[in-house]
Amino acid sequence: MAGHGTEEHPHGADRLCEAGDRVYSRAVRRGRVPRRDAEQVPCLLELALLHPDPDDMDWLVPTSPQEVMTRLLRGVYDEVSASQRRVGSAVAAFEWYAGLGPQQRQASGAEGAAIRVLDGSSRIQGALDAATEACTAEVLTVQPGGIRPEHELTEGLHRALALRGRGVRMRDLYTHVARHGQGLLNYLELMGDSVEARTLDEVIDRLILFDRTVAFIPANADRTLALELRHPALVNYLVTVFERLWRLAIPLTAPLPDTGIEGISHREQSIAALLAEGHQDAVIAERLGISVRTCRAHIARLSETLGAASRTQLGVRIAHVGLDRPRASSSEAAVISVAGVPGVPGAPGGPGMPGVPGQGSPTGL
Template structure:
């Protein structure tokens, strides 16, 4: 016996009934039935139980009254709404005694709050940014942002911009190679958003109205600190302003200065970190690039200076004068 092949369905919601399905259902309601063969182009009518088999003739289908079909679909929705209402009442009843206690004295504002988990961090950021009145400052280390992160930034920034709040953001020079970043900037054109870049940034920082600041508390960024101590926030604001004064507006060219020994500005930054003893991964992270790109720059730097080993490279960097320094570094002065 050969297998009977059924016609594949054409997926859509019952709220988006296809044209053929709507026509056949209306026809069935008018005439009282419809031939099963006619319904083949619209299998949705059977899937949504808008038609059922005619008990007198299996070759025909009878329509389910629209009032019955509607009631059948509304019932679970109304039950869910009732459950949600009941849950909201129970939730209110649970917290009402504690609300009464908290209203007896002003709420305590902690100088430092530990936020664990991305959801809690994002929720605290959303509240602080939504309450901002004048200015939001952000430091975003790393290279080009992912589409997801830029979308989140857009969602957070747009309400601020619409309310006339100034937003200043520091990225690293590496974002200048990201088309997504420039597309994001174009969407913010004509607003109070300003973006500048630096060669090197240490960690993420967000400050709202010089009243609350957020910093990561762990390298994986799953734990953050919400800081509300006026002295701490004022100090971090000064750090931001110091970085901002040294940074270059995104739409301006980075003034790396004349190349020395054929060594670029990026490679000079890598050279400085190398002689300070940083490993490749740390250098890449601080300059907002991947480790492979960082090592390619180190190889070019070694070739330009004629270095045959990592230890010798540190010595040659110090002696070459490319960093404008006169300190004498020994060949063993590395922490790699």
């Protein structure tokens, strides 16, 4: 669709085709249009004049004419000598569009920019690159799932290296399973003391925070949509969640604590606690970042160690030895993870973002 639209609509945002002019005018006048209305004018999405409505993905909302004009002029001023005539046409075009909408809708345009829907991998990567370039002090990330292939960790490495070069500090949260991945260890060795990593039994879904001013989270199950959040209240809430998880987490350089029960590993203790809560194997595996097969192997060893002949008996034995009451840090982490963050989709410790480049990198969504 994108390629077809480029051939059919070879123009810029300041000289819309007739069909694009009709749809964008209708969007500005009414505040939004059905997604199907834009199917014949892909130029409006390609030029970011329309974007998905965060409240209903079947609708598209217009980028405010003032914002579009500002964006155009920014590029125009980079080539002043060759673009003076275009400045006049851009201003004239979007002053006319601006007059189509009621004043109250124009006034709320700035608030709408606090939540942007990024549709497709190119938009997501472009927004991440822009945030990386603007970042001056700190990046906080949450990386759910288990061990990632080394080639995935290198896809967003250019952003991490650019941040390190500017002296930006990075803190990354992973699940305990990630400790066993050589790719992550190689990445951390390369980044040196610019990155600090910690791990938990389970974490919330993927999250990236730049300078505590902008956050990125997945917006759908297949990770082809993401949300860019700039609303101070939302960003501050996510920072608070991150900081609480960080305090509960264990530094990657420190060993995992002993369970205090002979023959029971740290991971088996985490599985036992989730079994006691009534979760199925697949859910436990997803939350801890391991495969279902590995999860069942741990459950089998747990049953053997505790002398349980059935799942029911295993539940009784888990309660008897106190494995249904995990350590305070694990318990608090579980509470935060299960409660989740408003607007953060997906289960805690879920998979990566298939189809989106840079999914495995600490600075890739």
